[in-house]
Amino acid sequence: MKGPFDTIAVTVIDGVGCGEADDCEKTYPEDRGANSLVHASIVQPIDAPALQSMGLERIPGLAEMRTKHTTPWKDIRGAFGAMESTFAGKGSPEGHQALMGWEVKEPYLYFDKDGFPAALIVAIERELTQLLHRPVEVIRYPGTDDVSGTVFINDPRIGEVHLKSGVMVRRAHHDIPPLKLPVYASSDSVIQIAIHQEVLPQKVIETIGRTVREKVCNALGFRVGRVIMRPFIGKPGEFERVSADRRDYASDPDGPTVIDHLTNAGVPVFGIGKAADMLNRRGFPDWSIEKGGDDMERMEILREWMCRKDTPLLNPPPKGEVLPHLRQGYGGQARGEGKLIFANLNATDELYGHRRKPKEYVEHINMIDRTIGTIMRTMNDRTLLIITSDHGNDPTHTTRMDGSGKPHTNHTRERVPLLCFSPRITQPIILGIRESYADIAATIAKNFGIELCHGERSRTMGNGKSFLEEITT
Numbered sequence: 001m002k003g004p005f006d007t008i009a010v011t012v013i014d015g016v017g018c019g020e021a022d023d024c025e026k027t028y029p030e031d032r033g034a035n036s037l038v039h040a041s042i043v044q045p046i047d048a049p050a051l052q053s054m055g056l057e058r059i060p061g062l063a064e065m066r067t068k069h070t071t072p073w074k075d076i077r078g079a080f081g082a083m084e085s086t087f088a089g090k091g092s093p094e095g096h097q098a099l100m101g102w103e104v105k106e107p108y109l110y111f112d113k114d115g116f117p118a119a120l121i122v123a124i125e126r127e128l129t130q131l132l133h134r135p136v137e138v139i140r141y142p143g144t145d146d147v148s149g150t151v152f153i154n155d156p157r158i159g160e161v162h163l164k165s166g167v168m169v170r171r172a173h174h175d176i177p178p179l180k181l182p183v184y185a186s187s188d189s190v191i192q193i194a195i196h197q198e199v200l201p202q203k204v205i206e207t208i209g210r211t212v213r214e215k216v217c218n219a220l221g222f223r224v225g226r227v228i229m230r231p232f233i234g235k236p237g238e239f240e241r242v243s244a245d246r247r248d249y250a251s252d253p254d255g256p257t258v259i260d261h262l263t264n265a266g267v268p269v270f271g272i273g274k275a276a277d278m279l280n281r282r283g284f285p286d287w288s289i290e291k292g293g294d295d296m297e298r299m300e301i302l303r304e305w306m307c308r309k310d311t312p313l314l315n316p317p318p319k320g321e322v323l324p325h326l327r328q329g330y331g332g333q334a335r336g337e338g339k340l341i342f343a344n345l346n347a348t349d350e351l352y353g354h355r356r357k358p359k360e361y362v363e364h365i366n367m368i369d370r371t372i373g374t375i376m377r378t379m380n381d382r383t384l385l386i387i388t389s390d391h392g393n394d395p396t397h398t399t400r401m402d403g404s405g406k407p408h409t410n411h412t413r414e415r416v417p418l419l420c421f422s423p424r425i426t427q428p429i430i431l432g433i434r435e436s437y438a439d440i441a442a443t444i445a446k447n448f449g450i451e452l453c454h455g456e457r458s459r460t461m462g463n464g465k466s467f468l469e470e471i472t473t
Helices: 036-043 049-054 092-099 118-132 149-154 156-171 202-220 258-264 295-307 322-327 347-353 358-378 439-447 468-472
Strands: 007-013 079-083 136-139 179-184 190-196 226-233 247-250 269-272 339-345 383-388 416-421 429-434
Touching: 007 092, 007 295, 007 358, 007 439, 036 358, 049 358, 049 416, 092 339, 118 136, 118 179, 118 202, 136 156, 149 156, 149 179, 149 190, 149 226, 156 179, 156 190, 190 202, 202 226, 202 247, 258 269, 258 339, 258 439, 269 295, 295 339, 295 358, 347 358, 358 383, 383 439, 416 429, 429 468, 439 468
Parallel strands: 007 339, 007 383, 079 429, 136 179, 190 226, 269 339
Antiparallel strands: 079 416, 179 190, 226 247, 383 416
C-alpha cells in the first residue's frame, strides 16, 4: 500500500557530521573529538534559517553549535535526529549505500598509507596500453600516493610531464613514446586518474575510467570503492580541474538497495550529482541522472524535479537532457506511482572539508540553505524532503588524534544529521539517535509499499527501521 508521500527527495550535503561516532575510538582513533558542524561554526556561525526551522540546532551533538540566530522550539516545523555510522569505512560509497539500505561489512582497500601495490599499477598500464594502442606509463607523486589533487597536477614532475607526453604521442610517427598517466590516491578508497583534456577527449577519458573499474578492479579482485577520472585544463603551473567533467566509477553494492527494489516495482528514481555514482548507477536509468556543474546548479535541478507533479518517464530523453525536458513539460502525464530523488551536494567535502577551510565550509552550507528555503515554500503535503550526509569531514580537524601527530585531511568518523520537512509536519518531532543510516531506506520503502525482506530476512534492510509513522502521525 502506498504511503503519504508521492515524492521523496533525499539530499546529501557531503561531509557534514555532528559528533564522533560511537565506534570512533575502536575504528578510527585519529578522528576522536571530531564534530564537523560545531567546530566549523566556532570559526563562522551558521546562518541557515531553513535547516534551523527543521530542528538543526536540536540535533544530538550540536548543542554547542554557534548560530547567527536561534530558532525557538515553537517555530520548529520538522523532524530531527542523528544517525549512527555502523558500516565498514568512512567513504562516500559506503555512506550512500548505507543511506539506501546496504551496509558495507567488508572494508574497501585504501592506499593512503602504503601506496598502490605494484600489481595494480602493472595491470592499469597493461589494460590501458591495450585500450589506447600506445604505451602507457603510470607516474606517481614522489614519496606518497595520498596527495591533494591540485598540488599533484601542478607539480612539474606530474602535470607538465603528462601534457608533454601527450603532445609527443600526437607528433610521433613510428616509435610512439609512452603516455605518462598521472595516478594518485586519497584518504578514500579510490584510484584517481588525472588527464589533461588536450591530451585525450572526454569520451576517451570516460572509457579509461570504465576500463580500470571493470578490467582491473573488478576482474582482478582489487576491492576499490571508486575509480575517479579527474580531467584538467590549463598550462603548466596553472592547471585547473574541470569538476563538471569528473566521473566516478564505483563498486556495485554487495547486495540489493532500496533503489533496486523501487526500480523493480516501477517507481521512478532520479539521481543528482554523484549520488547515483556511489551505487555504480545500479537501478538508475542513464537518462534519469543529472550531474550538474556545481552545487548551485544541482540545487536548481532538485527544485525543478521536486516541484513537478508528473513523472518524466514516457519516451525518456537522451542522457544529459533531462532538465531541459522537465522545463518544457516533458513526460505528458502523471504515472501516479510517485518518485524518489537522490541528490548529492559535494563542495562541503571536496572543496572545503578536505582542504580544511571551515569559514568557506559554513558559508557554503548557508548558501545551500537559501535554496532549501525556496524549495520548502513550493512543497505540498505529498512531498517529503530529507536532509542528511554520508560521513563527517571536520574542516578544523587538522591533526590525527591517534598519537602520531601527523596532519589530518581525511574524512572523520561521525554521526550525521537527519532532518525532515513536509508541509504536513506542523510541530517539532524528535527522531533521536538512529541506529543506522539505513533507517532512511526503510522509511522510503514503507512509503512506497515495498516489501524488503522476502523469505529469510535479508541484510538489505536488517539494520533499518522506518520513521515514517513518527513523522506522519
